[in-house]
Each structure stands twice: as C-alpha cells, then as structure tokens.
Amino acid sequence: MSxxxxxxxxxxxxxxLSRNTIPSSVWHQGVRSFVNWLGCAVGGSQHATVxxxxxxxxxxxxxxxxxxxxxxxxxxxxxxxxxxxxSSHVLDYDDTHLxxxxxxxxxxxxxxxxxxxxQPVSGADLLTAFIVGLEVECRIGNAVYPDHYDRGWHITGTxxxxxxxxxxxxxxxxxxxxxxxxxxIAGTQSSGLREMFGTMCKSFHPGRAAQNGAAAAFLAEAxxxxxxxxxxxxxxxxxxxxxxxxxxxxTQGLGERWEAELNTYKPFACGIVIHPVIDGCCQIHxxxxxxxxxxxxxxxxxxxxxxxxxxxxxPKTGLEGKFSVYHxxxxxxxxxxxxxxxxxxxxxxxPEMVALRARVKVEVDPAIHEASxxxxxxxxxxxxxxxxxxxxxxxxxxxxxxxxxxxxxxRQTIPVIGSxxxxxxxxxxxxxxxxxxxxxxxxxxxxxxx
Amino acid sequence: MSxxxxxxxxxxxxxxLSRNTIPSSVWHQGVRSFVNWLGCAVGGSQHATVxxxxxxxxxxxxxxxxxxxxxxxxxxxxxxxxxxxxSSHVLDYDDTHLxxxxxxxxxxxxxxxxxxxxQPVSGADLLTAFIVGLEVECRIGNAVYPDHYDRGWHITGTxxxxxxxxxxxxxxxxxxxxxxxxxxIAGTQSSGLREMFGTMCKSFHPGRAAQNGAAAAFLAEAxxxxxxxxxxxxxxxxxxxxxxxxxxxxTQGLGERWEAELNTYKPFACGIVIHPVIDGCCQIHxxxxxxxxxxxxxxxxxxxxxxxxxxxxxPKTGLEGKFSVYHxxxxxxxxxxxxxxxxxxxxxxxPEMVALRARVKVEVDPAIHEASxxxxxxxxxxxxxxxxxxxxxxxxxxxxxxxxxxxxxxRQTIPVIGSxxxxxxxxxxxxxxxxxxxxxxxxxxxxxxx
Numbered sequence: 001m002s003x004x005x006x007x008x009x010x011x012x013x014x015x016x017l018s019r020n021t022i023p024s025s026v027w028h029q030g031v032r033s034f035v036n037w038l039g040c041a042v043g044g045s046q047h048a049t050v051x052x053x054x055x056x057x058x059x060x061x062x063x064x065x066x067x068x069x070x071x072x073x074x075x076x077x078x079x080x081x082x083x084x085x086x087s088s089h090v091l092d093y094d095d096t097h098l099x100x101x102x103x104x105x106x107x108x109x110x111x112x113x114x115x116x117x118x119q120p121v122s123g124a125d126l127l128t129a130f131i132v133g134l135e136v137e138c139r140i141g142n143a144v145y146p147d148h149y150d151r152g153w154h155i156t157g158t159x160x161x162x163x164x165x166x167x168x169x170x171x172x173x174x175x176x177x178x179x180x181x182x183x184x185i186a187g188t189q190s191s192g193l194r195e196m197f198g199t200m201c202k203s204f205h206p207g208r209a210a211q212n213g214a215a216a217a218f219l220a221e222a223x224x225x226x227x228x229x230x231x232x233x234x235x236x237x238x239x240x241x242x243x244x245x246x247x248x249x250x251t252q253g254l255g256e257r258w259e260a261e262l263n264t265y266k267p268f269a270c271g272i273v274i275h276p277v278i279d280g281c282c283q284i285h286x287x288x289x290x291x292x293x294x295x296x297x298x299x300x301x302x303x304x305x306x307x308x309x310x311x312x313x314x315p316k317t318g319l320e321g322k323f324s325v326y327h328x329x330x331x332x333x334x335x336x337x338x339x340x341x342x343x344x345x346x347x348x349x350x351p352e353m354v355a356l357r358a359r360v361k362v363e364v365d366p367a368i369h370e371a372s373x374x375x376x377x378x379x380x381x382x383x384x385x386x387x388x389x390x391x392x393x394x395x396x397x398x399x400x401x402x403x404x405x406x407x408x409x410x411r412q413t414i415p416v417i418g419s420x421x422x423x424x425x426x427x428x429x430x431x432x433x434x435x436x437x438x439x440x441x442x443x444x445x446x447x448x449x450x
Numbered sequence: 451m452s453x454x455x456x457x458x459x460x461x462x463x464x465x466x467l468s469r470n471t472i473p474s475s476v477w478h479q480g481v482r483s484f485v486n487w488l489g490c491a492v493g494g495s496q497h498a499t500v501x502x503x504x505x506x507x508x509x510x511x512x513x514x515x516x517x518x519x520x521x522x523x524x525x526x527x528x529x530x531x532x533x534x535x536x537s538s539h540v541l542d543y544d545d546t547h548l549x550x551x552x553x554x555x556x557x558x559x560x561x562x563x564x565x566x567x568x569q570p571v572s573g574a575d576l577l578t579a580f581i582v583g584l585e586v587e588c589r590i591g592n593a594v595y596p597d598h599y600d601r602g603w604h605i606t607g608t609x610x611x612x613x614x615x616x617x618x619x620x621x622x623x624x625x626x627x628x629x630x631x632x633x634x635i636a637g638t639q640s641s642g643l644r645e646m647f648g649t650m651c652k653s654f655h656p657g658r659a660a661q662n663g664a665a666a667a668f669l670a671e672a673x674x675x676x677x678x679x680x681x682x683x684x685x686x687x688x689x690x691x692x693x694x695x696x697x698x699x700x701t702q703g704l705g706e707r708w709e710a711e712l713n714t715y716k717p718f719a720c721g722i723v724i725h726p727v728i729d730g731c732c733q734i735h736x737x738x739x740x741x742x743x744x745x746x747x748x749x750x751x752x753x754x755x756x757x758x759x760x761x762x763x764x765p766k767t768g769l770e771g772k773f774s775v776y777h778x779x780x781x782x783x784x785x786x787x788x789x790x791x792x793x794x795x796x797x798x799x800x801p802e803m804v805a806l807r808a809r810v811k812v813e814v815d816p817a818i819h820e821a822s823x824x825x826x827x828x829x830x831x832x833x834x835x836x837x838x839x840x841x842x843x844x845x846x847x848x849x850x851x852x853x854x855x856x857x858x859x860x861r862q863t864i865p866v867i868g869s870x871x872x873x874x875x876x877x878x879x880x881x882x883x884x885x886x887x888x889x890x891x892x893x894x895x896x897x898x899x900x
Contacts, residue, residue, distance in 0.1 A: 049674070056672035057665065060526045062510040076510045152685035157638075188607075188651050189658065191641040193677075195685040201638050201676045208639065215507065222506035224499070226651045227643075235602035235645040 003247040006232040011180035013254045014136055014166045019128045026258045027433065030131045035429045036095055036265045036405050037105035038069070041088035042425075042445050043340065043412025045070030049090045049200040053083060053207070066117040067442040070416045070449050077114040078211045081164070085110035085207030089156070091340045092322055093269035093412070097134075097262055098396060100141035100155055101272070104263055106206035107160025108133035108167045111214040115168050116438045123435030129170040131260045136183075137163025138259035140231065142249035144242035149194075153241060157192025157205030164213020165220075172221050177228065184226025185216035187237040198323060265405055267394040268338030270322040273309050275392040276373035277302060277325055281332030283387050284377060292334055292352045294379050297359040300329060301374040304364040313357075321348040326357035333377065339411060371395060402430075421448040453697040456682040461629035463704045464586055464616045469578045476708045477883065480581045485879045486545055486715045486855050487555035488519070491538035492875075492895050493790065493862025495520030499540045499650040503533060503657070516567040517892040520866045520899050527564040528661045531614070535560035535657030539606070541790045542772055543719035543862070547584075547712055548846060550591035550605055551722070554713055556656035557610025558583035558617045561664040565618050566888045573885030579620040581710045586633075587613025588709035590681065592699035594692035599644075603691060607642025607655030614663025615670075622671050627678065634676030635666035637687040648773060715855055717844040718788030720772040723759050725842040726823035727752060727775055731782030733837050734827060742784055742802045744829050747809040750779060751824040754814040763807075771798040776807035783827065789861060821845060852880075871898040 022030075044050065045068070054068070057079060064073075066080030069087060074080075088094055088106045097104050112126055112133070141148075141159045149155050165186035169179045189212045192205035220226070230236045231250065238245040268278045277300055284290070300306075302325070312324040321327045321343045330353050331342045341347060368374070371392065377385040391397035400408070406426055413422045425444045428435065435441065472480075494500065495518070504518070507529060514523075516530030519537060524530075538544055538556045547554050562576055562583070591598075591609045599605050615636035619629045639662040642655035670676070680686045681700065688695040718728045727750055734740070750756075752775070762774040771777045771793045780803050781792045791797060818824070821842065827835040841847040850858070856876055863872045875894045878885065885891065 052672045052674040053669065056668040056674060060512040060528045060665075062512050062526075076512075078510045152690035154638075184646065184649070185651060185654070188604075188643045188646050188655070189641050191639050193638045193680070193685060193687065193690055195677045195680060195683040195687075195690075196634065196638050199634070199676050200674050201635060204635070204674075205638070215510075218506040219503065222502045224502040224506060224650050224654075226649050227645045230643070230645060233645040235643060237643065237645075240602035240643055240645075 003232040006247045006250055007180050007183055007229045008176065009251045010136060010231070011183055012176040014132050014170060015174055015176050015179040017132060017255065019124065021255060022128065022131060023258070026131060026261045027127070029261045029263060030127050031430065031432050032265070032402065032405055033095060033105045033134065033263045034109055034127065034130060034432055035409060037088050037109045038429050038441065038445060039409030039412045040091065040094045041084050041110070042070035042416050043093065044087040044090040045416060046450065047087065047090045049203055050083060050087050052200065053086055066114040067446045069442065069445040071446060072449055077118045078214055080114035081111045081210040081214050082207040084114060085210035086203045089206045090203040091269045092271060093266050093340060095263050095265050096272050097138045097141065097259060098264055099262065100138060100145040101149065102138055102141045102159055103156045103206065104134045104137055104163065106156065107209035107213060108137065108163040110207065110210035111164035111168050112171065113438065113442050115171055115214055117442055121171055121438045123432045123438045125171065126438040127433050129167040132170050133163035133167030134260040134263065135258065136166040139250045142259070143246050144238055144244055147244040148242035151242065152194045154192035154194050154196065154202070154205050157209050158190045158241065160206050160209030161186045161190050161213040164210045165216040168214045168217035169220065172217055174217065174221060178220045180228040181224065181226040182217045182220035184228065184230040185219050185224065186213050187230035188226070189216065190237060190241070198319060262396065264394055264396055265400045267400060267408070269340040269343055270328060270338065271309060273306050273370065274325045274328050275394060276371060276389040277375065278328050278332045278338040279392040280373055280375040280387040280389040281329050282336045282338065284375065284385050285333055285336035288385055290333065290377065290379065292356050294381070295333070295356060295359065296378045296380055297361060298329060298333065299376040300325065300360065300362045301365055301368060302362060303368045303370045304366055305370055307362055307364055315348050318344040318348050324357070325362060326360045327353060329360050330356040416450065417448045453682040456697045456700055457630050457633055457679045458626065459701045460586060460681070461633055462626040464582050464620060465624055465626050465629040467582060467705065469574065471705060472578065472581060473708070476581060476711050477577070479711045479713060480577050481880065481882050482715070482852065482855055483545060483555045483584065483713045484559055484577065484580060484882055485859060487538050487559045488879050488891065488895060489859030489862045490541065490544045491534050491560070492520035492866050493543065494537040494540040495866060496900065497537065497540045499653055500533060500537050502650065503536055516564040517896045519892065519895040521896060522899055527568045528664055530564035531561045531660040531664050532657040534564060535660035536653045539656045540653040541719045542721060543716050543790060545713050545715050546722050547588045547591065547709060548714055549712065550588060550595040551599065552588055552591045552609055553606045553656065554584045554587055554613065556606065557659035557663060558587065558613040560657065560660035561614035561618050562621065563888065563892050565621055565664055567892055571621055571888045573882045573888045575621065576888040577883050579617040582620050583613035583617030584710040584713065585708065586616040589700045592709070593696050594688055594694055597694035598692035601692065602644045604642035604644050604646065604652070604655050607659050608640045608691065610656050610659030611636045611640050611663040614660045615666040618664045618667035619670065622667055624667065624671060628670045630678040631674065631676040632667045632670035634678065634680040635669050635674065636663050637680035638676070639666065640687060640691070648769060712846065714844055714846055715850045717850060717858070719790040719793055720778060720788065721759060723756050723820065724775045724778050725844060726821060726839040727825065728778050728782045728788040729842040730823055730825040730837040730839040731779050732786045732788065734825065734835050735783055735786035738835055740783065740827065740829065742806050744831070745783070745806060745809065746828045746830055747811060748779060748783065749826040750775065750810065750812045751815055751818060752812060753818045753820045754816055755820055757812055757814055765798050768794040768798050774807070775812060776810040777803060779810050780806040866900065867898045
C-alpha cells in the first residue's frame with residue numbers, strides 16, 4: 001500500500017513527452033498499429049453489432065463532426081469513438097499486446113481519430129498521442145495482469161479507458177495535474193466483464209473505453225477534478241480490481257522500454273489462443289491440399305487454455321465458431337484461412353465443416369507452451385501429416401510484415417469501400433505521420449461506403 | 451457458483467410487475483423518494499461540479515429534449531440524466547438505503563425523468579418504473595454488501611446502473627429477455643471507486659450510472675445482446691466485484707418485501723455516519739443556545755467508523771468539512787444546522803468554527819452503535835451539557851415526515867428558482883402519481899431558474 005506518486009509519474013510523462021525522443025522503431029510500430037486498427041474498423045463496420053448500437057444511440061448524438069468509419073453516418077466525436085471502437089474489435093481481428101492480451105489500439109485510436117475531427121491535429125501529433133495511449137494502457141495492464149484478468153475483467157476495456165484518456169488528454173494539451181485527473185476520471189469508469197464474451201458487449205468494451213476515456217479528458221480539461229492517485233491509492237484502481245499490484249511496471253523505464261513496440265497483429269479473426277492451431281492447419285492445407293473425404297481424423301495437442309477458452313464442440317453461429325478450436329482447425333485444413341470469412345454463420349454451418357470437426361480430437365498438455373501447437377492429420381491412405389508450430393504467424397517471433405498488414409487491410413476494406421477508396425486509404429494511412437490533418441484519414445475511410 | 455436464473459428472475463419481475471400489486475406504503479415511499487430527489491437535484495444545480503461537467507460535455511449533446519433541473523440549459527436525455535444525477539448527489543444531501551448505504555434515487559430518477567421528456571409517460575408509470583429501479587438496485591446491493599463496499603467500490607455507482615437500466619427498460623416496455631440484456635449491458639459498465647470521495651467524481655458516479663443505465667436499456671431494446679446471467683455467472687458482476695454473493699437477497703420475496711420502502715432522507719448534507727453527532731449538537735443548540743466563547747471543550751463518543759470516514763481535523767473547504775466530525779459538531783452547536791450551508795467554504799473558514807473545532811475531542815468506542823452518539827459540552831461556568839442520540843433524525847426509527855421533506859425541498863429550491871416556482875413544483879411533485887405527463891415536473895423545475 002506504500003506506493004506513492006505512481007499516477008503522477010505516469011501523468012507527467014504522458015503530458016510532457018517530447019515527440020523527438022520516441023525511437024524510430026516505436027514510431028513505426030505505432031504506424032503499423034494504427035493502420036491495422038483502421039482496416040479492422042472499416043472491416044467490422046457493417047456488423048449487426050454496429051448496426052444495433054447505431055440504431056439505439058444515434059438519436060442522442062450531438063453535432064455530426066466525426067466519421068463512422070466505413071459508413072455514411074456521422075456523429076459527435078464521443079459517439080464516433082464508441083462506434084468505431086466497436087467496429088474495430090467486433091471481428092476479433094485487431095491486435096494483441098501478448099503480455100496482457102490487451103487489444104490496445106481500439107480504445108485509443110477510436111478516441112483519437114474522432115477527436116481529431118473536432119479540432120485540427122497533425123498526423124504526427126496524433127501518432128504521438130496514440131503511442132502515449134498505448135503505453136499508458138499496456139503498462140497499467142502489466143501492473144495487474146494476470147490476476148485482474150483471471151478475476152473476470154476484460155482487460156481491454158478496463159485499461160483501455162486510461163489509454164484513451166491519456167491520449168486525448170495529450171491532444172488537448174493537459175498539464176500534469178489535469179492529466180492525472182483525466183486518469184482518475186477514466187479509472188473510476190473502468191469496467192468490462194469477461195462474462196460478456198460471445199455477446200455484442202465484448203466489442204462494446206473497447207468502444208465504451210474510447211468514449212469514456214475521451215470524455216474523461218474533456219472533463220479534466222474543464223477543471224472537473226478527481227483523485228490524483230487513482231492507480232495506487234488503497235481504494236484506487238489496482239487494489240480494487242486486482243490482487244496483484246506491480247507498480248514498477250507502470251513507472252520504471254518510461255521512455256526507455258516501450259510496450260507500444262510489443263504490439264502484434266492478428267492474422268486470424270479469433271482469440272490468439274488458437275492461432276498456433278490455425279497456422280499449422282493452414283500450412284498443411286497449403287502443402288498437401290487434402291480434401292475432407294481423405295481425412296480420417298485430426299489430432300491436436302495444445303495447452304489446456306485452448307479447450308478452456310475455445311472448447312465449443314458444436315458451434316451454431318459464426319461467433320460461436322471463434323470459440324471452437326474444432327471448427328477453426330477444420331476450416332483452416334480445408335480452406336487454408338482464418339480470416340473473418342472462416343467465422344461466418346455460413347462457414348460454421350457448412351456440412352463439410354460440421355462433418356470434419358466431429359473428427360477433430362484435442363489432447364491438452366500443460367507442458368506445451370500456450371503459443372505452440374502440434375497437429376497430426378491421419379489420411380485414409382494411411383499417411384499421417386504432422387506439423388508443430390512453436391510460434392504462430394503474427395506473434396512477436398513471426399510478426400506480420402508491413403505488406404502482410406496491407407494485405408489484411410485490403411482484404412477487409414475492399415468489400416466495404418471498394419478498391420479505389422481502399423487504395424487511397426491505405427496509402428494515406430501508411431503516411432499518417434506526414435499528414436497535415438489527421439482527420440483526412442477518417443473522411444477517406446467513409447468514401448464510397450455503402 | 452451454482453446459482454442459476456438470478457438475472458432472469460429479477461428481469462422477469464421488473465418487466466412484468468403489475469402496478470396494482472405495489473402496496474400503498476411502498477407507493478407513497480416512492481413518491482417521498484422522488485420528491486426528495488427532485489429537491490436535491492434543483493438544490494445542487496448551481497454547484498461548480500455541475501458547471502464544469504456542462505462546460506466539458508454540452509458540446510456533445512444531441513437534440514435538447516430534456517431539462518437540466520434548476521437551470522436553463524437543455525440537453526439530450528442521456529446527458530440530462532448525467533447532469534441531473536450529479537446535481538442530486540453533489541451536496542451529499544440526498545437519500546440512503548441504510549442496509550447498503552446506497553443513495554438509491556439519484557441514478558434511477560435522473561434517468562427516468564430525462565427519458566420521460568423524450569416520450570410520453572404518465573406519473574404513475576414513471577413512479578412504477580422508479581420503484582422497480584430502486585428495488586433492483588438495492589437488492590443487488592444487498593447481495594454483495596458489505597464486502598463489495600469494503601473492497602473500495604462506490605456502491606451507489608456500481609448498483610445504480612442496474613437500477614437505471616431496469617427502470618428505463620420498464621418505461622420502454624422491454625420483455626424479459628431484453629430486460630436481462632439491459633441488466634447485462636448495465637453490469638458490464640458498473641463502476642465507481644471510493645478513492646474518488648472528496649472529489650467531483652463522487653457525484654459523477656450516480657450521474658454516469660443514470661446515463662449508462664438508460665443507454666443500456668435503449669441498446670437492449672434495439673437488440674444489442676448481452677449475457678443473460680450477468681449477476682450470477684462465474685465471471686459476472688457479483689463474483690468479480692465481491693467476495694460475498696448472497697443471491698437470495700436478489701430473488702427471495704420479490705413483491706413481498708420491498709427495499710424501496712426502506713429508503714431514508716438526509717436531514718444533513720453529509721455522510722450519515724455523523725448524523726447522530728449533528729442531531730445531538732443541534733438539540734443542544736436549540737435547548738441552550740450556547741455561544742462559542744462559553745464552550746471550554748466538546749467531547750464526542752462515537753463508533754470508530756466516524757473517525758475513519760470523517761476524521762479531518764483541519765478542513766480547508768466546504769467539501770472537506772463534510773469529512774470533519776469536528777467541523778460538523780462545531781457548526782451544529784453554534785448554528786443548529788447541518789444543511790448545505792454548514793458545508794460551504796465560508797462556514798468552514800469562519801474563525802469562530804475554526805476555534806471551536808480545535809476544542810472538540812473525539813473518543814471512539816466499538817461498543818457504541820454506528821447510528822448512535824454521545825455528546826458532552828463543558829461550559830466555562832462549570833456546567834456540562836449532555837445529549838445521547840440513539841437514532842438520529844432521518845433514520846428509519848425517526849423518519850422525516852412528509853412536511854420535513856417539503857421543508858427540506860423548499861430550503862433547497864427557493865434560492866435557485868424562487869418561492870413561486872418552488873411552490874408550484876412541490877405541489878406537482880407530491881402529485882406525481884396523478885400527473886398525465888411526468889415531463890411536466892422537469893419543465894416546472896427549470897422555471898425561473900438563473
């Protein structure tokens with residue numbers, strides 16, 4: 001209970017950081033995170049979750065200053081932050097800070113780009129604020145993970161609100177005191193239960209974190225005060241929501257080690273826990289092109305967490321398919337893919353998939369690393385195709401290249417805004433830090449949309 | 451972990467309750483709670499906390515359909531719910547469900563009256579929804595109190611969001627499934643840290659609970675789905691935020707025992723923990739009219755919680771004065787009052803108060819009931835004036851009468867909207883259940899305002 005000055009230290013760093021001190025590798029990772037987020041937000045923008053949120057809440061929107069990415073509607077900045085945050089996460093295809101399984105870009109970027117439509121912000125300033133937000137969010141996550149997550153908190157929501165507040169606070173030029181208030185106002189709104197996984201509320205969490213974090217910054221700017229030690233106080237965030245409080249994770253090495261540099265981008269549209277299985281099955285598909293009728297059975301050996309999180313034997317919907325390692329393996333073996341197309345209702349209901357996933361056997365072994373998987377496919381001709389994946393594509397060891405991110409972006413956005421708008425948007429997005437006005441990106445992400 | 455159907459049971463009750471089955475005593479207590487809330491919201495409406503929230507967030511408001519009570523501004527229904535919720539709690543003068551120390555009316559009534567300006571709602575329907583919301587909120591509080599509060603959660607915020615969702619869900623005619631979604635969407639936004647006490651964020655909690663609960667109901671209505679067991683699931687509300695989960699408190703005796711009937715109304719504008727001291731000191735003031743210079747010292751004997759919560763020896767601001775039993779006792783002895791006037795910066799800085807509170811001695815004794823206090827005032831002429839308070843005015847044992855509530859209302863609203871508007875408003879408020887259109891009340895509460 002004796003930690004002091006934690007919130008102040010972080011707030012002071014967030015308010016005062018000079019852009020020139022950000023290493024170029026971090027700067028570029030920031031751009032990658034932003035580009036990946038933008039593609040996901042456009043890609044998810046037609047989802048029923050987004051439609052229903054708009055149908056419920058648009059009537060309460062203020063002046064329509066901000067773009068709903070991938071759509072024609074415009075809402076006030078706070079509502080746009082909410083909706084874009086939902087869109088960016090709804091396909092479970094966004095990004096992951098593997099140390100905490102926070103999906104970091106959604107809450108922060110959704111808040112920033114929306115606010116950037118209400119005031120002039122250069123791309124470089126937006127990127128600086130984005131990197132600050134990612135850092136704040138992930139460091140707070142490090143301080144309480146895994147206990148906080150194990151207790152049942154959806155850490156993307158609970159820490160994302162701090163990231164959004166710090167990032168928008170930075171855009172608004174808050175001093176240290178007001179930045180600490182912004183974090184306080186954010187922290188006292190921190191929320192999001194894991195019980196919501198599998199429902200529309202899961203993607204609501206990063207959306208609400210974006211919206212509430214941005215509101216926290218505007219409130220603090222107006223002199224709405226708060227605790228100046230929300231993180232470390234006995235009845236503050238870390239003690240209330242977690243049994244673990246490692247405050248050094250928040251304050252040590254600020255500006256030296258960068259959590260923002262550790263972000264990874266999902267090659268597959270589901271929780272990372274089954275990415276090794278999907279990666280291995282895709283490899284077998286590409287190498288052997290086996291057909292369903294030739295497969296007698298499939299054996300998977302994985303960490304126990306895989307079945308705990310994705311043990312659904314008979315998924316009925318696309319969403320349930322994300323929580324079925326059986327379906328994900330079958331689809332990857334037959335189609336070589338784990339993109340959002342793998343998790344549609346049609347894909348999950350495909351009789352060929354239904355039949356094959358019944359022949360998938362899963363053996364769990366605590367000795368296997370969470371990031372690894374072993375796959376063996378037994379064929380009717382007696383052959384046994386095997387693949388071991390030590391680290392899946394998209395992991396820190398095997399990161400997506402910039403081109404991979406562009407490919408993923410195009411694959412998501414072309415069906416929504418078409419090829420021409422996609423090409424213009426992806427070019428702009430990679431040049432984020434050179435844009436005189438970052439809002440240009442938002443407007444480009446609504447061109448030619450349905 | 452084996453509790454099942456808790457959320458469904460409560461949602462089904464909230465959606466299906468017939469107004470005619472509400473006992474008349476509960477019905478009247480509902481009116482009292484509403485009247486008390488309305489006076490507090492008008493009374494707090496000029497506070498700096500409200501000003502700053504408006505200054506930060508008005509720019510994001512949608513169509514101005516709803517009244518900011520006691521003010522000229524109008525905002526969309528969700529923003530009005532937020533601001534009115536802040537106003538109603540900002541003077542710590544509202545109401546208390548003593549079993550859980552929830553201040554129940556704020557989150558529920560602030561949501562309901564704002565929503566009633568966006569759609570036609572009779573006073574009786576609003577009152578029914580209000581009673582439903584109070585019941586939902588307090589029963590959920592019972593299930594997790596005191597562990598939940600002890601962990602550091604501001605229970606008015608964390609449970610208020612459920613109450614607001616259920617109440618607005620009721621107004622919107624949600625069926626059981628959508629009502630359970632509304633509770634799920636509410637629960638996954640549940641938040642509010644006790645670390646915020648003493649800052650503007652304390653009253654932000656009931657405001658945000660009102661706003662977020664109302665939004666949850668609108669989302670559920672639009673088919674935005676959620677868990678249908680947010681209360682009882684292993685990673686649902688009760689398990690995540692508390693070590694105690696007494697689900698019988700939620701489901702047993704629904705429609706038979708009524709938590710809404712147990713609401714109490716504050717005669718003094720501070721936490722109830724020092725109400726016995728203030729009551730006793732006011733009694734001594736009325737009986738003996740002692741002056742400061744005649745008092746040698748004051749001795750208080752109280753439960754240890756009094757010093758834990760209100761042990762500030764040298765408060766500097768009105769707000770800090772609420773957390774100083776020394777100040778509260780001195781002011782009550784000299785002025786016979788514990789209304790918001792007792793907790794202004796001027797009152798706290800009055801040299802006579804500063805001098806007298808230095809002569810107040812507090813002895814704690816765990817054997818003394820939390821609701822009791824013993825006061826002894828030693829005078830320079832050798833007399834010793836004593837008073838023991840077993841239960842303070844405003845408690846369940848000594849409730850405020852309807853006339854007391856009217857007096858309290860007038861005392862708060864006359865300085866804001868004047869006598870004429872106050873008289874019209876209080877008459878209307880007591881007739882809540884006969885009003886064809888409840889929105890009339892909101893509009894009357896903004897007449898003649900500054």
